[in-house]
Amino acid sequence: MTEVLELAKRLMAAESVTPATGSVFDRMEAMLAPLGFEVTRFTRGDGAAGSPEAPVENLFAIRHGPEGSGHFAFAGHLDVVPPGGGWTSEAFEPEVRGDMLYGRGAVDMKGAIACMVDAVKDVPKDAGTISFIVTGDEEGPALHGTRALIDHMREQGHRPDLCLVGEPTSVDRLGDMMKIGRRGSVNIWLEVEGVQGHVAYPHLADNPIPRLVAILSDLDALVLDSGTEWFQASNLEITEIDVPNNAHNVIPERAKARISIRFNDLHTGQSLSERIGAIAKKHGGTALPIVSGEPFLTPPGEFSEIIAAAVKAETGVDPEPSTTGGTSDARFLRSVCPVIEFGLVNATMHKTDEAVAVEDLSTLSRIYTRIAKDVLAR
Numbered sequence: 001m002t003e004v005l006e007l008a009k010r011l012m013a014a015e016s017v018t019p020a021t022g023s024v025f026d027r028m029e030a031m032l033a034p035l036g037f038e039v040t041r042f043t044r045g046d047g048a049a050g051s052p053e054a055p056v057e058n059l060f061a062i063r064h065g066p067e068g069s070g071h072f073a074f075a076g077h078l079d080v081v082p083p084g085g086g087w088t089s090e091a092f093e094p095e096v097r098g099d100m101l102y103g104r105g106a107v108d109m110k111g112a113i114a115c116m117v118d119a120v121k122d123v124p125k126d127a128g129t130i131s132f133i134v135t136g137d138e139e140g141p142a143l144h145g146t147r148a149l150i151d152h153m154r155e156q157g158h159r160p161d162l163c164l165v166g167e168p169t170s171v172d173r174l175g176d177m178m179k180i181g182r183r184g185s186v187n188i189w190l191e192v193e194g195v196q197g198h199v200a201y202p203h204l205a206d207n208p209i210p211r212l213v214a215i216l217s218d219l220d221a222l223v224l225d226s227g228t229e230w231f232q233a234s235n236l237e238i239t240e241i242d243v244p245n246n247a248h249n250v251i252p253e254r255a256k257a258r259i260s261i262r263f264n265d266l267h268t269g270q271s272l273s274e275r276i277g278a279i280a281k282k283h284g285g286t287a288l289p290i291v292s293g294e295p296f297l298t299p300p301g302e303f304s305e306i307i308a309a310a311v312k313a314e315t316g317v318d319p320e321p322s323t324t325g326g327t328s329d330a331r332f333l334r335s336v337c338p339v340i341e342f343g344l345v346n347a348t349m350h351k352t353d354e355a356v357a358v359e360d361l362s363t364l365s366r367i368y369t370r371i372a373k374d375v376l377a378r
């Protein structure tokens with residue numbers, strides 16, 4: 001059994017459905033401390049379990065290089081999504097069958113965290129400063145996770161030059177894709193208020209439904225942009241229409257809908273919120289936006305080239321720089337330093353029987369070693 005496989009199994013065996021605290025962080029600390037890392041752990045949030053304010057644990061670890069040396073950061077999360085049913089083996093009892101390791105978190109992303117830990121063993125201490133930015137709240141509301149870690153780093157004066165997030169970005173085989181950016185995301189709750197009444201006496205009522213339909217019709221016709229060099233076109237989806245009404249002869253007093261926009265770097269959460277708000281207002285409605293992330297882009301350059309070279313050397317594959325998919329904690333880390341995401345094959349993430357090829361763990365560990373060394377050697 002290789003050492004990186006052992007590290008992955010140890011992390012995966014600690015149940016850590018989001019938001020995560022405790023045991024999985026104990027194990028992470030026990031792995032990093034002997035490697036010379038100063039480990040800081042703190043918990044944020046004091047709400048009840050299941051609430052958005054439920055406690056979340058975070059871990060920041062740093063191993064200082066010589067004075068004036070570079071600082072490279074690995075970032076990721078130790079929380080996982082709930083296992084769901086139908087597993088062949090227990091979700092939190094990692095098991096190797098054939099050449100695959102099965103268990104929740106295998107690729108998203110305890111496997112990658114294990115690779116990071118294993119990778120730094122081969123980076124000499126005098127190469128430079130290395131840190132780990134690890135949260136227990138990425139799969140949840142992300143209120144007290146990476147954002148709190150960034151606050152902690154600012155307070156302590158830790159500022160990495162570059163950050164690699166280990167999300168599972170590979171698609172068909174390890175190395176075929178890295179994420180150099182992500183789209184932003186905003187959800188908007190629309191509401192139109194009318195006056196309830198009898199359908200036979202419409203002059204005494206005010207039906208909100210035609211006005212909501214007019215809003216949605218305008219929104220559906222909206223072309224936000226046609227994409228950029230690095231991003232696909234921004235997209236607006238109507239995700240819910242809600243007009244509770246149990247009676248056939250009543251004009252309802254209220255009509256609601258919800259939309260979700262994934263947008264590129266031609267927009268901000270605020271610019272879109274204002275635009276949608278104006279359309280809702282035109283038809284007598286209101287719009288309540290919640291921005292869950294702004295887009296980020298680390299344009300191809302030195303950092304992406306270092307990653308591509310490391311991937312090519314270990315796998316023979318040229319990773320495609322991409323900005324597809326959902327949001328990740330890179331949306332917060334972008335405020336600290338340039339960020340790129342690269343990790344395992346994502347085919348089974350969030351699914352039953354999540355699994356990683358055992359071989360990929362060793363390969364990714366070597367890729368991460370190369371990236372850390374090459375970034376610090378710049």
Ligand SMILES: [Zn+2]
Nearest residue numbers: 108109138167
């Ligand atoms: Zn993840």
